[in-house]
Amino acid sequence: MKGLKLSRVLTYVGAVLMALWILVPIWLIAVSAFSTRQGIFDFPKALLPNPFSADTMSFFLGATNVLPSAGRSVVVAIITIVISSVIGAPAGYALARFNFRGRDVFRLVIVSTRAFPIVILSIPIAVAYIQLGINDNVFSLALMHCALALPFTVLVTSSVFAGVPRDLEEAAETLGCSPLQAFMRVVLPLALPGLAAATLFTFVLSWNEVFASVILTSRNRTLPALLVAQLDESPLNYKYAGGFFLLAPSMVFMLFIRKYLFTLWGRVSR
Amino acid sequence: MAEIQLNHIIKSYGKARATNDVSLTIKDKEFMVLLGPSGCGKTTLLRAIAGLEAIDSGTVTIGGRDVTNVPPRFRDIAMVFQSYAVFPHLTVWDNIAFGLRMKKLPDTEVKKRVEMSAEMLRITDYLQRFPAQLSGGQRQRVAVARALAMPSGVLLMGEPLSNLDALLRLDMRAELKKLLRDAGATTVYVTHDQVEALSLGDRIAVMKQGVILQCDSPLRVYDHPVDKFVGGFIGNPPMNFLRAAGLAAIGLIAPPGYDLVGIRAENLDSFTSPMSGALEASILVVEPLGSHNLITAKVGDEFIKVNTRAELMPEPGSKLWLKPMPDKVRWLK
Numbered sequence: 001m002k003g004l005k006l007s008r009v010l011t012y013v014g015a016v017l018m019a020l021w022i023l024v025p026i027w028l029i030a031v032s033a034f035s036t037r038q039g040i041f042d043f044p045k046a047l048l049p050n051p052f053s054a055d056t057m058s059f060f061l062g063a064t065n066v067l068p069s070a071g072r073s074v075v076v077a078i079i080t081i082v083i084s085s086v087i088g089a090p091a092g093y094a095l096a097r098f099n100f101r102g103r104d105v106f107r108l109v110i111v112s113t114r115a116f117p118i119v120i121l122s123i124p125i126a127v128a129y130i131q132l133g134i135n136d137n138v139f140s141l142a143l144m145h146c147a148l149a150l151p152f153t154v155l156v157t158s159s160v161f162a163g164v165p166r167d168l169e170e171a172a173e174t175l176g177c178s179p180l181q182a183f184m185r186v187v188l189p190l191a192l193p194g195l196a197a198a199t200l201f202t203f204v205l206s207w208n209e210v211f212a213s214v215i216l217t218s219r220n221r222t223l224p225a226l227l228v229a230q231l232d233e234s235p236l237n238y239k240y241a242g243g244f245f246l247l248a249p250s251m252v253f254m255l256f257i258r259k260y261l262f263t264l265w266g267r268v269s270r
Numbered sequence: 271m272a273e274i275q276l277n278h279i280i281k282s283y284g285k286a287r288a289t290n291d292v293s294l295t296i297k298d299k300e301f302m303v304l305l306g307p308s309g310c311g312k313t314t315l316l317r318a319i320a321g322l323e324a325i326d327s328g329t330v331t332i333g334g335r336d337v338t339n340v341p342p343r344f345r346d347i348a349m350v351f352q353s354y355a356v357f358p359h360l361t362v363w364d365n366i367a368f369g370l371r372m373k374k375l376p377d378t379e380v381k382k383r384v385e386m387s388a389e390m391l392r393i394t395d396y397l398q399r400f401p402a403q404l405s406g407g408q409r410q411r412v413a414v415a416r417a418l419a420m421p422s423g424v425l426l427m428g429e430p431l432s433n434l435d436a437l438l439r440l441d442m443r444a445e446l447k448k449l450l451r452d453a454g455a456t457t458v459y460v461t462h463d464q465v466e467a468l469s470l471g472d473r474i475a476v477m478k479q480g481v482i483l484q485c486d487s488p489l490r491v492y493d494h495p496v497d498k499f500v501g502g503f504i505g506n507p508p509m510n511f512l513r514a515a516g517l518a519a520i521g522l523i524a525p526p527g528y529d530l531v532g533i534r535a536e537n538l539d540s541f542t543s544p545m546s547g548a549l550e551a552s553i554l555v556v557e558p559l560g561s562h563n564l565i566t567a568k569v570g571d572e573f574i575k576v577n578t579r580a581e582l583m584p585e586p587g588s589k590l591w592l593k594p595m596p597d598k599v600r601w602l603k
Contacts, residue, residue: 165353165355167351167353168358170320170342173322173343174320174343175348175368175369175372176372
């Protein structure tokens, strides 16, 4: 009884530490991004920015190249979403519905592609891109982001589709639907919230991706690549504002898609 | 006309045969119950008729047309699923109309059929609701209404009542029986509940391990089981089985080749004093059930269950003399 209690306390201590590990930097960035130029150097920090000021953010957004880069980031993310959904969602559906030989191996292979560090792959990829003449271009960067996003797209959509009972599809087929009609009229409407979540996840992944963006672009930088490139020469308030700007969409999206990420390895119907 | 013919249906999952060379003819407008324990192949057979399961070999014929390789939507069937499979994103109205619209019936016909089958199942008040706003029993009604609305000659039902609680199941069973008789479709009904099978079916096909052991009217299946499994599976309590040799003493001689006797609990006359032609039994348990008492007793080293009239209330440990009704004794191999 006592041992159980102690392990429970330790679990909570661990959880709190991990939460702080994530939340303190976020808090630091958020507070600083909305402080005045002087307020950034205040110590100890107030819990909320005091006085609240949008100066830092507007200074950042007004800086050269920031808005065009942000625009490119959005374009790259959208192309990534389109391509990875078109390729990934059918794979996810197949994983969820069909009990084919080697399914578990396939699943594992998908995950293991994430085990190859992009850092190691980046040089050969950059060389290949330059040889093909497709470097420094939003479309080819989106292609790279697709490669990074696909494993997640496949796994998340497969858990989404697995959440739609097979019976519903079969019922539709007995009621006069072809398999495609059953998918369009029954499965898709029910899977839509989950698919939207998968889409948001892909957006965040592309929006935050730094390394491939730095390697593969030079003049047409995405926002994270731009910020990294200017890291050494930019003032502190610019860094905080940039950090917050990159962080904000992910934070909002994570709230929406949390429950789908939890079911990433969710049940798979027969 | 929607006669269903199953010819030598074989379906394997890996090494296991879910149905092992099953042949069955279900007559037009007949109510056929497929009964058996889980894993006996009854659901596989139903899904083979629906076209949801590709069979390894054999043919399925509906209304004289070979539909073995025809997809479900062209098979002239409607189906009710155990999980109800009501579409959660559609209202009850749209659920019932779903199949009719897929069949491109004119709007007036769709409306007429939806309203008719909603009325039959008494869900007219819920037509504009979504399934999430309904109870399990109401969803079940929607599922049945959706199937009955379809202009199909064959109605397939896969354990439709097994997710309902006991009381609701009893009500729904009686209601289904009336509805389905009125609907006049050829019905194939899968269940593992022998009471459901007895109460609903024109005929019952008892299945075990992928084969049909017996296919007969409910009374015949109950009264004349072909083997120990059927007798034990149908009826509550299950049929009693005694070694045939033990009955020679009371003048019941087994025909050659039969070594088992089956006798139902209600087919034994019980006496509290010795009788000629009666087996001596020692009482183990007495369960008063209101209308009658169920007594578990031991004859020699074999257990036997007996129904006695409610007034007869012997003490456990005392003796009882049991006389099998001669015309109810079933000799089995």
